[in-house]
Amino acid sequence: MWAPQIFQNDNSIYENLISGQIPAIIIPEIISKFDCENLCNKILLNQYITSGPGISNKIGTSLSSHIYEKSKYFSNSQKSNQLIQHIFANTKSPLLTMQKIIKNISQKQISTAMENSMSYSDAVIRIHQDGDSVHLHRDHSTFEMSEYSISNFGNQLSAILYLQSPIKGGELTIYQKKWNKLDEKMRLPDFGYSSEMVKNIPQTSILPVSGNMIIINPKFYHQIEYVHGPKQRISIGFFFGELSKHHLCSWA
Amino acid sequence: MTDIIWGTVTKIISTNSFEMNVSHQKDTNQDSYKDVEEIQFSEIDIPSIPADENSRNVSEIEQNLKDKFVKCEISGRNSENILVCAVSHSGAGGY
Numbered sequence: 001m002w003a004p005q006i007f008q009n010d011n012s013i014y015e016n017l018i019s020g021q022i023p024a025i026i027i028p029e030i031i032s033k034f035d036c037e038n039l040c041n042k043i044l045l046n047q048y049i050t051s052g053p054g055i056s057n058k059i060g061t062s063l064s065s066h067i068y069e070k071s072k073y074f075s076n077s078q079k080s081n082q083l084i085q086h087i088f089a090n091t092k093s094p095l096l097t098m099q100k101i102i103k104n105i106s107q108k109q110i111s112t113a114m115e116n117s118m119s120y121s122d123a124v125i126r127i128h129q130d131g132d133s134v135h136l137h138r139d140h141s142t143f144e145m146s147e148y149s150i151s152n153f154g155n156q157l158s159a160i161l162y163l164q165s166p167i168k169g170g171e172l173t174i175y176q177k178k179w180n181k182l183d184e185k186m187r188l189p190d191f192g193y194s195s196e197m198v199k200n201i202p203q204t205s206i207l208p209v210s211g212n213m214i215i216i217n218p219k220f221y222h223q224i225e226y227v228h229g230p231k232q233r234i235s236i237g238f239f240f241g242e243l244s245k246h247h248l249c250s251w252a
Numbered sequence: 253m254t255d256i257i258w259g260t261v262t263k264i265i266s267t268n269s270f271e272m273n274v275s276h277q278k279d280t281n282q283d284s285y286k287d288v289e290e291i292q293f294s295e296i297d298i299p300s301i302p303a304d305e306n307s308r309n310v311s312e313i314e315q316n317l318k319d320k321f322v323k324c325e326i327s328g329r330n331s332e333n334i335l336v337c338a339v340s341h342s343g344a345g346g347y
Binding site (some may be wrong): 064070 | 273297298
């Protein structure tokens with residue numbers, strides 16, 4: 001059965017995710033519900049909520065918003081990183097906790113990627129409201145963001161920490177189908193791919209439980225189901241890949 | 253209103269033309285288009301491809317356009333019935 005695995009100090013789990021043997025790694029309760037609530041209060045008070053491809057509410061810059069605007073991306077990343085640091089001021093940064101866990105799982109060092117002395121975006125906070133969903137897509141910088149040096153990193157994965165669960169919905173569905181070039185004929189003009197692509201493909205579903213961190217292989221097609229109710233689904237995430245045998249770099 | 257088609261680039265023909273599989277067409281397009289069209293680009297909004305045709309080469313265009321999903325805003329057909337378009341990348345496959 002293709003199902004997410006909970007991390008229990010078994011480092012082979014990292015290789016299993018890269019090879020696609022498992023759809024996701026779940027690391028439960030990396031921060032407390034109390035800390036999640038505090039962070040979400042700060043996030044929702046923030047006035048710098050913007051939109052981007054596939055999402056109507058987010059805080060922070062992501063590469064997909066600037067695929068062909070490299071200098072704008074790096075200048076926005078600087079502001080974005082300061083903003084996220086400001087949100088996490090006076091609290092233990094969940095990004096550091098996430099990096100520590102990734103280091104433990106992969107047995108590699110991890111830091112935010114740099115290019116020409118400029119820092120990539122540390123993370124993006126995504127806020128999904130009642131009625132929001134994210135259509136079927138995959139994340140693949142090697143194919144789509146070849147202008148950026150991170151596109152050369154090997155074994156790219158995606159880390160997400162759920163900070164607030166919606167009352168209903170908002171599950172992450174992952175399909176047992178990895179992107180390949182021929183799939184581009186199923187692209188949709190604005191975002192993502194036709195749902196026809198994953199018809200009859202085995203899938204798994206992950207509940208967005210606040211405090212839980214997940215790591216997925218983003219080349220596998222995935223989508224976020226509709227969020228229902230007045231409570232937003234809030235998560236923070238970034239991508240990471242192998243700069244070298246012993247070092248990972250992250251970006252958003 | 254300009255007709256628009258979307259699709260993936262299958263073959264680079266020259267420094268200003270390629271072949272594409274047309275997968276999407278704007279609902280309000282005035283004309284209809286074949287499943288495979290040859291495109292001559294009058295403008296290209298992809299930073300890694302120089303705007304000046306003399307500064308381009310086919311392998312560079314292949315690297316940046318082959319297999320990619322693009323949007324073509326059609327200005328008409330040339331004397332050889334090839335579509336003349338402003339070409340740009342379209343949307344995002346992910347975030």
